[in-house]
Amino acid sequence: MLPYKTLIPLDRQSATLITTQIANTLIRLIRQGILPANTKLPGSRAMAGLLGVHRKTVITAFDELTAQGWLVQQPARGTFVSSELPDIAPRQLTGTPASAGLATTTGYSFRIREQLTLPVLKNTNMLMFDDGFPDVRLAPTAQLARNYRNVLQRSFQQRLLGYADTNGDLFFRQQLAHYLHDSRGIPASPEHIFTTRGSVMAIYLLAQILLQPNDIVVVGKPNYRSANLIFAERGATLIHLPVDTHGLDIDALEAQCRQQPVRMVFVTPHHHHPTTVTLSAERRIRLLQLAEHYGFVVLEDDYDYDFHYASSPILPLASADAAGMVVYIGSFTKSIAPAFRVGYVVAPPNLIEALGYYRRIIDRQGDTVLEQAIAEMLAEGDIQRHLKKAQKIYQQRRDVFCGLLRDRLGDAVSFTIPDGGMAVWTRFNDRIDLTALAAACHKQGLIIGNGRFYQPDEPVVHHTRLGFASSTPEEMEQGTHIIQKVLATLVP
Ligand SMILES: Cc1ncc(COP(=O)(O)O)c(C=O)c1O
Numbered sequence: 001m002l003p004y005k006t007l008i009p010l011d012r013q014s015a016t017l018i019t020t021q022i023a024n025t026l027i028r029l030i031r032q033g034i035l036p037a038n039t040k041l042p043g044s045r046a047m048a049g050l051l052g053v054h055r056k057t058v059i060t061a062f063d064e065l066t067a068q069g070w071l072v073q074q075p076a077r078g079t080f081v082s083s084e085l086p087d088i089a090p091r092q093l094t095g096t097p098a099s100a101g102l103a104t105t106t107g108y109s110f111r112i113r114e115q116l117t118l119p120v121l122k123n124t125n126m127l128m129f130d131d132g133f134p135d136v137r138l139a140p141t142a143q144l145a146r147n148y149r150n151v152l153q154r155s156f157q158q159r160l161l162g163y164a165d166t167n168g169d170l171f172f173r174q175q176l177a178h179y180l181h182d183s184r185g186i187p188a189s190p191e192h193i194f195t196t197r198g199s200v201m202a203i204y205l206l207a208q209i210l211l212q213p214n215d216i217v218v219v220g221k222p223n224y225r226s227a228n229l230i231f232a233e234r235g236a237t238l239i240h241l242p243v244d245t246h247g248l249d250i251d252a253l254e255a256q257c258r259q260q261p262v263r264m265v266f267v268t269p270h271h272h273h274p275t276t277v278t279l280s281a282e283r284r285i286r287l288l289q290l291a292e293h294y295g296f297v298v299l300e301d302d303y304d305y306d307f308h309y310a311s312s313p314i315l316p317l318a319s320a321d322a323a324g325m326v327v328y329i330g331s332f333t334k335s336i337a338p339a340f341r342v343g344y345v346v347a348p349p350n351l352i353e354a355l356g357y358y359r360r361i362i363d364r365q366g367d368t369v370l371e372q373a374i375a376e377m378l379a380e381g382d383i384q385r386h387l388k389k390a391q392k393i394y395q396q397r398r399d400v401f402c403g404l405l406r407d408r409l410g411d412a413v414s415f416t417i418p419d420g421g422m423a424v425w426t427r428f429n430d431r432i433d434l435t436a437l438a439a440a441c442h443k444q445g446l447i448i449g450n451g452r453f454y455q456p457d458e459p460v461v462h463h464t465r466l467g468f469a470s471s472t473p474e475e476m477e478q479g480t481h482i483i484q485k486v487l488a489t490l491v492p
Pocket residue numbers: 131197198199200201224268273301303330331332333334338343
């Protein structure tokens with residue numbers, strides 16, 4: 001008998017079903033001639049024993065391959081490789097994309113950290129209270145398209161179509177430096193700026209450069225999950241410190257620093273993700289003092305600085321950092337639209353240089369034409385005008401949404417009205433199963449997160465972020481009505 005156990009390796013960590021793995025491997029073995037026509041396969045019970053799986057799993061795989069014409073099942077005789085193999089591409093196994101005869105799984109196994117496979121929300125045509133996405137229908141696409149075309153048409157700028165500066169287009173960095181100075185009080189020059197494809201890329205590159213395995217990274221509990229994943233992938237040890245209504249607990253941070261060396265503190269001080277609280281002025285000063293005293297890096301992710309509704313926003317930590325302890329990250333993905341992947345890092349030039357070396361390994365440069373188009377929008381004030389308009393609309397939507405949550409959902413939810421950002425950190429009361437609620441809402445046409453993304457390690461989750469910026473008041477009406485109806489069926 002063939003060594004089926006070796007021929008059909010199973011990866012139990014893989015997101016692909018075991019049945020699908022068995023079926024796909026059998027197809028490959030048949031195609032490669034390792035299992036020629038008319039070969040008798042072990043019975044389902046024997047095969048299940050060899051592979052260490054449930055018999056039903058093998059039966060399902062055999063049935064699928066029989067339906068596709070790869071196998072023939074003969075009553076009382078057994079299962080055979082078909083003598084008339086399908087000469088066209090096989091019908092695809094459930095859930096796999098159509099491909100003209102290409103393998104549907106690798107012929108080898110590999111591991112992927114299970115945490116990385118947790119689903120993330122993406123835009124669809126359904127109603128959605130998302131993680132806090134901007135309303136892409138408001139995006140200044142006409143100006144962007146005009147500028148993009150102009151940049152492409154200017155023949156004297158043909159250099160823009162070639163290989164360029166890894167650190168980002170110089171005109172973009174010049175305009176951004178002015179913008180950061182005027183809008184946030186950050187006294188950056190182009191040498192202090194590095195362009196990325198969004199904030200996440202910035203966090204990833206910085207983790208590669210600034211962290212070594214086992215370095216301690218302090219984050220809030222809870223914290224922006226993608227950042228946690230990046231640090232964990234780098235091999236860092238994460239210390240989760242409490243977050244209250246004034247932001248990260250700085251007393252707890254000081255106590256931590258006294259115990260063991262902290263390498264980095266990751267903060268989203270303007271509107272903490274996911275809770276939306278703002279780090280108080282007093283804690284900001286102390287955080288900077290501690291950074292200087294203990295020598296840790298402050299990674300300031302200021303992804304939605306532009307959307308603040310209460311009085312005037314507090315300036316970023318980076319604006320008061322003369323000692324070079326803060327690395328500032330920002331992005332245009334929320335202020336224009338997520339599809340336009342332009343973000344940036346502000347840091348001392350020696351770190352900017354290192355970022356260039358690391359980025360080059362995977363991405364020679366950013367989208368230079370897009371950077372120029374955005375730079376012109378900054379120079380002409382288009383972005384600033386768009387932000388002013390969007391901020392007004394989002395503030396109105398926040399008020400409408402919080403009113404609907406209060407009036408429609410009553411004591412099923414509790415929340416603090418956020419001073420800024422694009423989502424409400426909403427607590428559903430203890431009797432509500434958030435996973436069941438999210439699933440039932442989905443069936444009714446509304447997508448909401450079930451909260452696991454924000455607190456994956458908690459046994460029971462009561463909080464989720466409900467984004468308001470991307471929905472019109474009518475859509476919020478419809479969406480909250482769905483939650484109200486579903487709650488009535490879930491919590492009698
Ligand atoms: C705290 C935080 N940082 C960064 C990002 C990612 O931004 P970008 O699209 O620029 O990568 C997000 C996205 O929601 C976020 O919530």
